[in-house]
Amino acid sequence: MKIFISSDMEGTAGVVDWEQCMSGGPQYPYYTDLLTREINAAIEGAMQAGASEFLVNDAHSKMANLQPDALAGSASYLSGRYKPMYMMQGLDSSFDAIFLISYHGSMGSDGSVLSHTYFPTAFAEVTINGVVAGEAGINTLAASAYGVPIVLVTGDDTTAEETERFCPGIKAAVVKKSVTRFSAEALHPTAAQELIRQQARLAIEELSTAPEAAISRPVTLGISFRSSDYCELAGRIAGVDRTGTLTASITGDDPLEVYRSFITVVLLCRGLVE
Numbered sequence: 001m002k003i004f005i006s007s008d009m010e011g012t013a014g015v016v017d018w019e020q021c022m023s024g025g026p027q028y029p030y031y032t033d034l035l036t037r038e039i040n041a042a043i044e045g046a047m048q049a050g051a052s053e054f055l056v057n058d059a060h061s062k063m064a065n066l067q068p069d070a071l072a073g074s075a076s077y078l079s080g081r082y083k084p085m086y087m088m089q090g091l092d093s094s095f096d097a098i099f100l101i102s103y104h105g106s107m108g109s110d111g112s113v114l115s116h117t118y119f120p121t122a123f124a125e126v127t128i129n130g131v132v133a134g135e136a137g138i139n140t141l142a143a144s145a146y147g148v149p150i151v152l153v154t155g156d157d158t159t160a161e162e163t164e165r166f167c168p169g170i171k172a173a174v175v176k177k178s179v180t181r182f183s184a185e186a187l188h189p190t191a192a193q194e195l196i197r198q199q200a201r202l203a204i205e206e207l208s209t210a211p212e213a214a215i216s217r218p219v220t221l222g223i224s225f226r227s228s229d230y231c232e233l234a235g236r237i238a239g240v241d242r243t244g245t246l247t248a249s250i251t252g253d254d255p256l257e258v259y260r261s262f263i264t265v266v267l268l269c270r271g272l273v274e
Helices: 028-046 133-146 158-163 189-205 230-235 255-273
Strands: 001-007 054-058 074-080 098-102 123-128 150-156 173-182 183-186 219-225 240-242 248-252
Touching: 001 028, 028 054, 028 098, 028 150, 028 189, 098 133, 098 183, 098 189, 123 133, 133 150, 133 158, 133 248, 133 255, 150 158, 150 189, 158 173, 173 189, 219 230, 219 255, 230 240, 230 255, 248 255
Parallel strands: 001 054, 001 098, 054 074, 098 150, 150 173
Antiparallel strands: 123 219, 173 183, 219 248, 240 248
């Protein structure tokens, strides 16, 4: 049984500040160690239920946050900044299930800790078929296209609720409850890791009944930008329709093509400031 793991970092128990999860910060090594332990807890739980092969796609910041030899389960490690499929790079139909580890709430959420949507400077809100979507929801487009169910998400309470909108019945390990965008009450790391381990095991044990992603077709992905510069730039991409000064949409029958077009918007907007 083969598991795809997309790992972010803001959803790790105890993380509440950008300095804790950005390379170069004094606390960064400590919190990347906690992130690794949470990923390993998910792998260990899946192994208890019979999973035997894992790919960890490092999807946070510069996407090179983990020590490969510290990963459990002899997991393969996919890292590096430029990935055409970004947080879902490496996914294909050969996988049996998807885990989203250490995810966070959307930019439009009500106080989810360290909330943002892919690129906080550019995007104010993203919707899928009119429903507000965080990164987990957006990434569901790729999962749906390949027919691989997302069965586990870890992070705060808002992240669990936002992911449930697109993945009914998903197992969620809520390792912290947000107070504001920069504060949260977190479980002790050992308790958080045990919860993840338990939920991962249950997710794989119940994989045969895991529902498909709730993505109706055609898919319309709506984008609200934080400035007209980003919106104007996005409108130059084929398939992206500018619908207002700060808004655009991408519509199509193939959720993978919609996802790819959105990722192109992300990469282009990042290039505007890098």
